[in-house]
Amino acid sequence: MLLPALTLYLAFTIYPLIQSVRISLYDWHGLGPMKDFVGLANYIEILVGPTLSERFWPALLHNLIILTFGIATLQIPALIVALLLWQRPARVGAVFRTIYLLPWAISPAVVATLGTLMLHPQYGAINSLMRAVGLGGLVRPWLGDPTFALPVIILLGNWIVLGFIILIYLASLRSIPYEVLEAAAIDGASYRQTIWKVVLPLLRPTILTMIGLGIISSFSYFEMVFLVTGIDAGPYYSTDVLATFFYRTTFGGNFGYGGSFGAGAAVATLMLLIVIPSSVAVVRLRRRYDVGY
């Protein structure tokens, strides 16, 4: 019974994983046979070498920023909105759910293009609006500003998935048995106490699952950066993340020069080494706090 699934798992997960690790031990540019075995040289170059390490550590930091900023600007607002929608009449909730979920149906490429236009320094809607309401002193070239470019890209990405996260939390809230809430009310719990002492603890498995998914998506973050600031992840790598670093390392820069599949595979392996333990830790935590009704 398990054999077909196991075969697929071996073919599409374990085999590529082993191959990736194998490639990372070679100096290979992606064409022809792998001949130059270099051991751990690619890893050393990425972690402490003179050029690749200069990009690896800042990219890793940016992924961590995406993770923490993502939790602050995505998970928490999504949970709040879900709590607000949870108590609304079904018809009203459905309308808002649809509104929030709409961006989920829009291609990230479209969102990136629209976002870039809206953020245009001269005639973008954001700066125009700010000028119109007297905040002209705060306008800036958002995507050309090393301080703001990454947060702006994160917010653009969040806009797409916010509705989906809300939906997950809402589904989880809807599964809380009424008896539990009624018991809290009978015991004299206030609304705030019910949320803090009853609802949120019951939501903990869902929250941990979403954080687990957040860790994975944060460390595989690629398309919005690629679509908005390109493969160089400018300005001067200020939006660079591990996935764009991986792409550049593997395939070279804008004109396909200087790519190394060996070093790229080493980056991919390091990404796995970061993601898997964190994901496993979150899964274990989730199990520890699992609840049954």
Add this chain to the structure above:
Amino acid sequence: MAEPSSGPDEQLGREWDRRTFLKRTAQASVVLGSVAGVSAIIQACSPAASPSAPSAAASAAASVAALGPVDFWTYRQPDVDLFDTIIGETEGPDLNPTIAPATEFDAKVLTSMQGDQGPDLFRGRAGLGFYRPYADAGQLLALNDLVPDLQTNFPASALDATSVDGKIYAVPANIDVTQFIFNKKVVGDMGGPDGPATWQDLIAFGQDFSKSGMPFIVLATKDAWPLQFIVAGIAATDLPDSYVADLLDGKAKFSDPPFVGVLQKLKDLTALAQPGFEAGTYDDLMASIAGGTAAGTMFGAWVPGDLRKTNPDLELYQFLSPPDQSGGKRQAAFFYDGTWAVNAKAKNLDGAVALARLSATPRFGQLMTDQQGIIAAMGINTNPTVSDPSLARTQELAQSLVPKTWWQFSAFDAGNPSINSLLPPAAQAVVTGQLTPQAAADHIQKGLATWYKFS
């Protein structure tokens, strides 16, 4: 609060669903993380087969119409139009074109070639750095004997740009010449057909012009890659030929004062640039110059043609970067740009070779000039008729090419990290103020010194 809406059975089912969903999602997360991290590597596992001999191609019949469609990949629609025209004129094989975004084109070609799923004919780049890996892997067809026009129609420097160890792996397409390009109606005369006499005059003119409220220079900083054209254009005039020769010999460094001075001039231009230039894009640049809302920029040889396609009434003022001293030498930065390369494992090898032959004919060079407003690499030998005044001016400026080139597709692009991967971000950092010109030059030098031999 939520209303009770279910009986025990339904609730049990819902409990199972919820718990199972969360559990499965958590497990799937780990698996998906693994797959996502390595999926890009999967194709790298395909073993490369040895190339087959192009015996049939060598004896391609005069009529190639029956050869079947040729899979042709490029990142430019005008390339497809160009081949369609020459095919229409010669009854060549049908074209099955694929146009991929420029930013991912090279990666797409590379991964498809290593999986033996590549195109028959594709737009390649120039330089040893591009061709060496393909040549070592036997992935490209050597064209020396198959395309006889190569030796007669193209200058040796163009063939050098597509050769490895004497084997020519692609037909050079066009030569790019970097120049200042201004909207003449907007800026008027800046000191004669060759522009301002000195760099200081250019800056002074720009400062005066900027008082009108219109940007004097448009910088496409967000995209990074256009900035290297400005660096190369200034460097062509400013860097002494001996310094460039020493750079290529490893006796001089990018961190030396001459190159730092070039980056400083790039920085100086930001004072004359459009508001929010830090997020300016290539599209902004083209639209503002063609639309007359900005004066000009420095860019490559295809830009005048593209600007005039956008605005046919546009009168352009093109000149090379002015020297520091009046009367000093002005030079043009250049590189051989695209090429037409044949996949050694092409499914339609005969058709691809037939098209490669067509692309090496003077007629093809003339069509390229007429349709795309660029100078064919063979143009130096075949002298196509140029009717467009801006292109004729580019051809005139091309008489002052630097003797040796250090930037795109030069010897500094043959290793990792290449000048192509180091220069655009470094120039971007200078323009946005993240690095000083000296720090940016040090960054480039440090990167190149990891593989290029400097004394």
